[in-house]
Amino acid sequence: xxxxxxxxxxxxxxxxxxxxxxxxxxxxxxxxxxxxxxxxxxxxxxxxxxxxxxxxxxxxxxxxxxxxxxxxxxxxxxxxxxxxxxxxxxxxxxxxxxxxxxxxxxxxxxxxxxxxxxxxxxxxxxxxxxxxxxxxxxxxxxxxxxxxxxxxxxxxxxxxxxxxxxxxxxxxxxxxxxxxxxxxxxxxxxxxxxxxxxxxxxxxxxxxxxxxxxxxxxxxxxxxxxxxxxxxxxxxxxxxxxxxxxxxxxxxxxxxxxxxxxxxxxxxxxxxxxxxxxx
Amino acid sequence: xxxxxxxxxxxxxxxxxxxxxxxxxxxxxxxxxxxxxxxxxxxxxxxxxxxxxxxxxxxxxxxxxxxxxxxxxxxxxxxxxxxxxxxxxxxxxxxxxxxxxxxxxxxxxxxxxxxxxxxxxxxxxxxxxxxxxxxxxxxxxxxxxxxxxxxxxxxxxxxxxxxxxxxxxxxxxxxxxxxxxxxxxxxxxxxxxxxxxxxxxxxxxxxxxxxxxxxxxxxxxxxxxxxxxxxxxxxxxxxxxxxxxxxxxxxxxxxxxxxxxxxxxxxxxxxxxxxxxxxxxxxxxxxxxxxxxxxxxxxxxxxxxxxxxxxxxxxxxxxxxxxxxxxxxxxxxxxxxxxxxxxxxxxxxxxxxxxxxxxxxxxxxxxxxxxxxxxxxxxxxxxxxxxxxxxxxxxxx
Numbered sequence: 149x150x151x152x153x154x155x156x157x158x159x160x161x162x163x164x165x166x167x168x169x170x171x172x173x174x175x176x177x178x179x180x181x182x183x184x185x186x187x188x189x190x191x192x193x194x195x196x197x198x199x200x201x202x203x204x205x206x207x208x209x210x211x212x213x214x215x216x217x218x219x220x221x222x223x224x225x226x227x228x229x230x231x232x233x234x235x236x237x238x239x240x241x242x243x244x245x246x247x248x249x250x251x252x253x254x255x256x257x258x259x260x261x262x263x264x265x266x267x268x269x270x271x272x273x274x275x276x277x278x279x280x281x282x283x284x285x286x287x288x289x290x291x292x293x294x295x296x297x298x299x300x301x302x303x304x305x306x307x308x309x310x311x312x313x314x315x316x317x318x319x320x321x322x323x324x325x326x327x328x329x330x331x332x333x334x335x336x337x338x339x340x341x342x343x344x345x346x347x348x349x350x351x352x353x354x355x356x357x358x359x360x361x362x363x364x365x366x367x368x369x370x371x372x373x374x375x376x377x378x379x380x381x382x383x384x385x386x387x388x389x390x391x392x393x394x395x396x397x398x399x400x401x402x403x404x405x406x407x408x409x410x411x412x413x414x415x416x417x418x419x420x421x422x423x424x425x426x427x
Numbered sequence: 428x429x430x431x432x433x434x435x436x437x438x439x440x441x442x443x444x445x446x447x448x449x450x451x452x453x454x455x456x457x458x459x460x461x462x463x464x465x466x467x468x469x470x471x472x473x474x475x476x477x478x479x480x481x482x483x484x485x486x487x488x489x490x491x492x493x494x495x496x497x498x499x500x501x502x503x504x505x506x507x508x509x510x511x512x513x514x515x516x517x518x519x520x521x522x523x524x525x526x527x528x529x530x531x532x533x534x535x536x537x538x539x540x541x542x543x544x545x546x547x548x549x550x551x552x553x554x555x556x557x558x559x560x561x562x563x564x565x566x567x568x569x570x571x572x573x574x575x576x577x578x579x580x581x582x583x584x585x586x587x588x589x590x591x592x593x594x595x596x597x598x599x600x601x602x603x604x605x606x607x608x609x610x611x612x613x614x615x616x617x618x619x620x621x622x623x624x625x626x627x628x629x630x631x632x633x634x635x636x637x638x639x640x641x642x643x644x645x646x647x648x649x650x651x652x653x654x655x656x657x658x659x660x661x662x663x664x665x666x667x668x669x670x671x672x673x674x675x676x677x678x679x680x681x682x683x684x685x686x687x688x689x690x691x692x693x694x695x696x697x698x699x700x701x702x703x704x705x706x707x708x709x710x711x712x713x714x715x716x717x718x719x720x721x722x723x724x725x726x727x728x729x730x731x732x733x734x735x736x737x738x739x740x741x742x743x744x745x746x747x748x749x750x751x752x753x754x755x756x757x758x759x760x761x762x763x764x765x766x767x768x769x770x771x772x773x774x775x776x777x778x779x780x781x782x783x784x785x786x787x788x789x790x791x792x793x794x795x796x797x798x799x800x801x802x803x804x805x806x807x808x809x810x811x812x813x814x815x816x817x818x819x820x821x822x823x824x
Contacts, residue, residue: 223711255713265708269726282714282722327708334712 172199172368173239173337175220175257180234181397182215182224189215191397192234195387197338202360202369204379204406207389207421212398213372216389217340220370221257222250238337255283258336262343264323266315266330273311275326279334293333301329302359321352328359332367339363341371345378357382376422380410388418493551496538504531528559572799579796582789587797592775593759597784604794606760607775610675611801613764614754614771615744617679622686623736627725629687630694635720645695652688659684660749668753675764678754678771682743690739697731698724733813737806744802747773772798 175197182190190212197203197220205213218224219232222243236243243253258279266275276294280287287293294311298304303325307318315326324344331339341360345353360369360382373379379386386409390401402415413419420426508527517523535555540548587603595602629648633641663681668674701724709719725732750756755768756778772794779791 221711223707226707226710251713251715253713254711259711261704261708261711263704265702265704267705267708267723267727269723269729278709278722279712279714282709282712282718284718330708330712 171337172366173256174199175338175368175370176235176237176240177216177220178235178237180216180219180232180236182212182219183229183231184227185229188397190219191399193389193398193400195400195403197368197370198385199368200364200366201384202364202371202382204383204386205370205372205389206374206376206379206386207398207401208391208426209374210398211389211391213389214342215398217259217342217370217372220338221259221340222253223259225250251283255279255334256336257338257340258331258334259340260324260327260331260342260344263347264320264327266318266323266326268314268316270315271312272307272315272318272326275315276329276333278330283334297329297333298326300332300359300363301325302355302362303329319352321348321355324348324352324356325359328356332363336367338368338370341369343372343374346374353378376410376424380406386410388413388415388421390417390421492542493539496535496542500531500535500538503534504528507534532556575792575796575799578789578792580793582786582793583796587790587793591758591760592790595758597782598786600786602790604772604775604790604797606757607770607772607794608797608801609760609762610678610754610757610764610769610771610774611744611798613762614675614678614682614750614769615740617676617764618682618686618743619736619740621679621683622690622739626687626690626735626739627694627732629691630698631720631724633691633695634698635716635724648688648691651684652692654685654688656681656685656746657748657752660752663749664752672766673753673755673768674766675754675761675769675771678750678769679764681749681753682746685746685749686739686743689742690735693735693738694728694732697728697735700731701727730810730813733809737802737809740805741802745773745798747777750774751777772801 177193177195177197179192179194180190181188181192193212193216195203195216205216207213215224220236224230224232232244238253238256241247243257266272267278270278273290273294274281276297277287277290295304295308298307303322306322307326310317315323318326324347328339328344345356348356357378360371363369364384371379371382373382383406385404386406387403388401388409389398391398402409402413402418404413409418410422413422504527507530508523511517511526512523532552532555536548536552539551584603586601587605588608589605590601590603591606592602592604593606629644632638633645633648659681662684663677667680668677705723705727706719709723710716714722750771750773754771754774756774757768757770761767761769776791776794776798779787779794782788
């Protein structure tokens, strides 16, 4: 039974993988609180983001979704005065523990930002390889790797003849997919996406969503989105964040399967939010 | 009457609303088409001829009326200024020009206000003021360059670059600034080699790394940039030259002290313009900070950092006072900056411009011209090299 399942998964992966993909891993946040200076922005958020599933973080602005996402790959600590408590585990290993450095964590848990941010001093091809160059990893088959990552990000056909042009010569939607390809080249086990479509037009958004659906087979995805339809379309499970009172930290109000969250959530506030009655 | 008409039209719109909700289905297209046709018949002239016959209408900033107003106000202002000149028995050209400008401005305001309104006239006046401020600066610069060219060209022959002043008597022709040019290139070059890495690393420390020392370091750099250049010369003279020999490298040391704050602060400002999203993007890929700085921040900022360096060179290349105390100056070529007095272009100009002979004055002006051209060539060349790779990246098909 298991072997059949593995075969199916193997077949679902795009062909031509050059070196072993990090197996998709489960990310566990356990009682995570976060601070900026002395103000607490997240309180005891617990969420399991299972392997090979897409988890959407939803909720109104300022409720700590992005902060939570940044805690998950230690990008939170980049901001001066930022602090956290609680644990985040990648397949049981504490990413804030002694055994892992922040740079190691970030190569295992990639991130795509709200605004596309290709490196302007690099060509399209070099942008894809940027993560490996930045972490000084040997790149044996660079052209094959560029092609594979751009294909998986749904950009290869548009840029295959212009790999030597600058990353900034692309349109906004293409730049965002370039950033996804760049994140994939590092072979992360988890991909975090912080409102990846909020700066894109509907057509680019659709392409990125298709990319997410295709990637979900072999990578764990966590996506922050303000777009309820998008959350319903792309995710398997949802976590609803909310600040209950002004100046209070954000909390996870409810988590569950996307279908249930959108059709019959347990909490009335979730229902109000997903049906557009507030937020 | 009008009220009822308005109400009626509003009701029409209300009636139309259900139809609007069906946007996207076929039947709704009919009224749109109708509307389209009405628009078309009302503006038939715009649809005549093939579409290729469309002529773009560009909004012109200055209309013929504006030109007329400008010329008229210049004439009227000139008349006012000349009348005042005669009446007040003025002699100075500057006062007349000032009166001309002011009275032309007033006439211009009145002319424009008559044509449009006070707000429009004020807008035009501010435009004129800003424009003339820019023109004034450009004119001063152009005048200086023209002056330099007229004075400097006569003695600027090929021989200027191949002869020094060691065998030139007070009245002999020939001679040139070879020794000064070599000295300037060596001294500024040495100073640049020392300053650029230190300044860029300091800027990286101040902006990329920061920490408790960043504020005091920035304060010291700012204070250094206000240092009178003679102090830098005195410093190097006291701790280095005194008791030993004057040398080009001592001059370079003084120049480095003067260049360092300029290049550091300009580089820091450049690093400030690099968006944080790029830094976050690199960190999120698992980059250690030093790789982020070397592979992303510095390459992205390269053109700006080169400009910062040029700014520092431009600051240093014309320094005269500290060079008197360090390089001292000389009449013959000294290619070794590490030993013996060495000349440079500012010292060359300073020495010759105080002499009474016309030929020496001409040489001094040529030296000044070469100095300016040197900065210009450096600037253009460095900008070209720095932006070439970026231009290549920016090209779209």
